[in-house]
Amino acid sequence: MGKIGLIIRREYLTRVRKKSFIIMTILGPLIMGALMIVPVWMASVNVSVKTVQVLDEAGLVDGLLTPNDNIKFVYTRKPIDQAKKELEASGYFALVHIPRFEDNDLNHLQRQIKLYSAEQVSLSTKLFIRTQIEKQVERLKLQSQGVDQDLVDNVKKTVNVPLEIIPLDGKGKSDVEVNTVLGMFGGILIYLFIFLFGAQVMRGVIEEKTNRIVEVIISSVKPFQLMMGKIIGIALVGLTQFLLWVVLTGSIYSIFMATVVKDKFSAQNVETILKQSPDGTSVDDIDQIKETQEVIGRVNSINWGLMIPAFLFYFLGGYLLYGALFAAIGGAVDSESDTQQFMLPVSAPLIFAFVMAQAVLNDPNGTMAKWLSIIPFTSPIIMMVRLPFGVHYTELLLSFAMLILGFVFTTWAAGKIYRTGILMYGKRPTWREMFRWLRY
């Protein structure tokens, strides 16, 4: 094993054996798993069923409102004043009042419908009740025009325009929703990775300085070897952690899916249900299954053969570029509290890229998006955001090349600052001094 190999091995092993690494490895997937599972769980396990009282003096919706898992309807005939008074004591969540139907004016009536509630009404609850009432108003309006509601329902069911986007270069199908999620996810992951492990590089360098071991080591190896060994070692720690997270999160998720959600969406089940329809299963179920299948189809339509290598490339390229800068900061200062003034300018482009990601999502092929995905300081995040939407291969190659040039440059510059900085004790250098070290 070469000397740099020994350094990589030490950096890797000392970190992987730390308690904090093991804790993070276990906690990471638990947190990620929780982020995925909790919403599903919240939706499936219903904590409270709200009962809404309906006083329908117009006979508009009487007995026709469809309840869901959260909201039930009961109907009352009590006068409105009495119903309002008794509402709080009754235990009902809210009271819907539809006043008497006068002048046969449905347009006037629909604006008079009120919801009384002692509690806060959530947006989703309001929307649900509103949709239910609107459905009945719609039915009445259709009826008055001589149209049968069932006919409309059936027609609606058969109307479905997915509006598939076909890129002109013919590279697979494209889907805005999936692309957005995927792009954001990739960008966030790279952002976190660079910050998390870049900071570890910096702390590692400071540790060697404060322990006064750095000069002992660089009498055996070149300062550049020590710096690169540390950066590469920590990159491997990051990859290991990431891999463990993927494996653990995957298994937690699949165990959850297998035990809690059961095989509702399994291929076999879907087929049986689809065969049974239209009789037997409810329309809702079929819609849900169709949607799920569609999402699976969309996910499968993504060009994973490009996305995964590109992700790894930007993951590592971005980390190497910033890791070198973080190492230079660590080398230049004496303690972590001195790092603040240097951290901000170094991390500013990264934060900027992260903030700009939203704008890039809105216009993934705009001029700004193109530039930001070529400049190596922002490209790891921005290109990951853009990539699912399709990027021309010349741009991609240019971005690759720029990132490689970028980290070769930052590593070179950082190496110069680092090798001078690690031998300086007792004073915090200024930017000008650090710039001068580049020429030593």
Next chain:
Amino acid sequence: MHGTPIFEARSVFKNYGAYAALQDVSLAVERGSIFGLLGPNGAGKTSLIRIINQITAPDSGALFFDGKPLKPEDVNRIGYLPEERGLYRKMQVGEQCMYLARLKGLSEAEAKKKLRGWFEKFEIQAWWNKKIEELSKGMAQKVQFIVTVLHEPELLILDEPFTGFDPVNANLIRDEVLELRRKGATVIFSTHRMETVEELCDSIALINKSKKILDGKLIDIRKQYRTHTYRLEFTGNLISFTNALWAGAELLEKKQDGDHCTVTLRLLGGNTVNNLFQAILPVCELISFQELIPSMSDVFIRTVQQESTQDHG
């Protein structure tokens, strides 16, 4: 002379920006000797040592190790104890020693075998699995010394070796260094506290303000800088002693306690100690006689003064 020097620097220059750390420094370290690199703080000693260790490169000048131009692999034949020294506090002693030994090019088996030997010698086997932060400062210093010499360097460079070490460890290190020299190693001591190493050194180089101002064998330098000053202790009458001194000696200091006298005098002209004895022995009974040899710091001060008068003159 023992043939080719183990290390030689020829006309080395090193600048940090506008600051000159070394200007035209040339010196040669003989194989098997103990070499003192002396000078005040900031003179350029550490700059030179870092160049020998190839931590930094000189701006110009030639460097030779064992007669050949200095090359990267030579670091494995050099042991270096820097002034700013320490160990990973959170790493276990054994693992850390293995790591540092392997960085010096030892194989895993060699490193383990040698470490066992040293740990037995210092009776510290029980520390193997302890972290450095669990050890006392003195204990950590022992470990530090072991990793410096473990790979049996031909050239051992110790920068300010006796600062930061407690007296017990300082003596231990002194003894071990002498032992290593007996086995053939060459040692360079670098320090601003000249009195701590001068009795150990065979040769020295004085560095001041980035320039070498003096170098050579310690004996020769002392000869060159001797002041012909002597201290005498005797019993007898101080007045008859003074009368017995002829014009060839100048009395610098005298102290009398009954008939017990201590005097310091300088011989003038070409007079020898034997001439002095012939003159004074009839009037006193000599107890002790000693030449006052200039210390390296005296030499340093005199040289610096000479230099500055030359500069101004």
